[in-house]
Amino acid sequence: MNVLQTKLDGIPINYIAEGLQNDCDEAVVLLHGWGSNIALFRQMVNHLAQYRRVYALDMPGFGESGEPQSPWSVDEFADCVLQFIEFCGIKKAVLLGHSHGGRVSIKIANRRKLPFELTKLILVDSAGILPKKTLKKRFRQRCYKIGRNVLSIEIVQKMFPDALENLRNKHGSADYKSATPLMRQSLVKVVNEDLEPLLPNIKQSTLLVWGENDTATPLSDGKRMEELIPDAGLVIVKNAGHYSFLDQWGTVCRVLDSFLGIPLNS
Structure with missing residues (x-):
């Protein structure tokens, strides 16, 4: 993995930028979950980088990136990702967010003005819906x-x-x-914010990928997102949990290829 380093607002940021460099194509920006880092995206990066420019960053407080100077909300994580996208010079991109990265992606999709064109959204076992309290x-x-x-x-x-x-x-x-x-x-701060009211505002075509056995963000969350996001489709991954893209990479890979327009025989 060709890992790079930069600073955003004084915070050291660990990131990767790999794959084809073509300004006409949409890049893919990968956002990891809470407690995770870009290393878990290695297999996905290796595949997608054959067809797209792929970026991923350790968000502040995770992996090899530094911590923020104060506790952050989802909005501040979204601000950091937007700064990263500007820093990389990305003009057109698909956002793929896993778990907490899905939260951040939902927030970004709800911003009125973006420094890039957000073409599609991929939410994998995404967080964002508050669980009902028994x-x-x-x-x-x-x-x-x-x-x-x-x-x-x-x-x-x-x-x-x-x-x-x-x-x-x-x-x-x-x-x-x-x-x-x-x-x-x-x-x-992050887990107590309910993003459900933001879902109907998402204008981008959205792919929802969910492990059928996910206990962290249950499948019912994915079904609810499919109901509320105007242009959304849900793919349920059999024999997979919260990390469906690791548990069943072959299945998830084919789904991503189809959504991104990558030839299935490539």
Whole structure:
């Protein structure tokens, strides 16, 4: 992998730019999920770079890129991706977002003015729809908030210095537990934003690719996106989970080729 480095707003950014250089063709920009990085796109890049110019970046806080200076929302991740696209001189592109990268792609597709022509959208096991909270989940969340408030009291912190962190680790997701303190704050901002109201505004033709066994962003999310995005089609990938493009690359590859107009016998 030919990895390059640049800086955007003072943040070191790790990225790749490979494949055919043709200003007439649309480039493909790959956006990874939370806790992931560009390395997981290696197989996809190797294939698509035979036919398109392909770009992918480690978003700030992931892979080999630096962390932002403060907790970011989805909009700030979108701002960074747009800066990256301008930096690369991309004029026309397809956005492919996996999981959190899908969130960012949805935000970008809703911007009124873009520094490039967004021709198509590919959302792979995308995040963006808030899960419905069951009574049990609401109860647990309420208990957590009460415990957090109590353990945040200064005198309690002095008496039990590790208790608050232990509570967070007990209730936090795997992504939360593995993140740095700053990125944990970003994660809280990101996962609590509901992007469902933005979906009907997407004008681009959109391909939805979903693992049938996805538990992180369940298939019901993909079906809901298909209902709300005006020009969307959903492909359900059998025997695949949240990383459907890794679990069943052969199937996903053929689907991408068809959507991008790459000859199937190439």
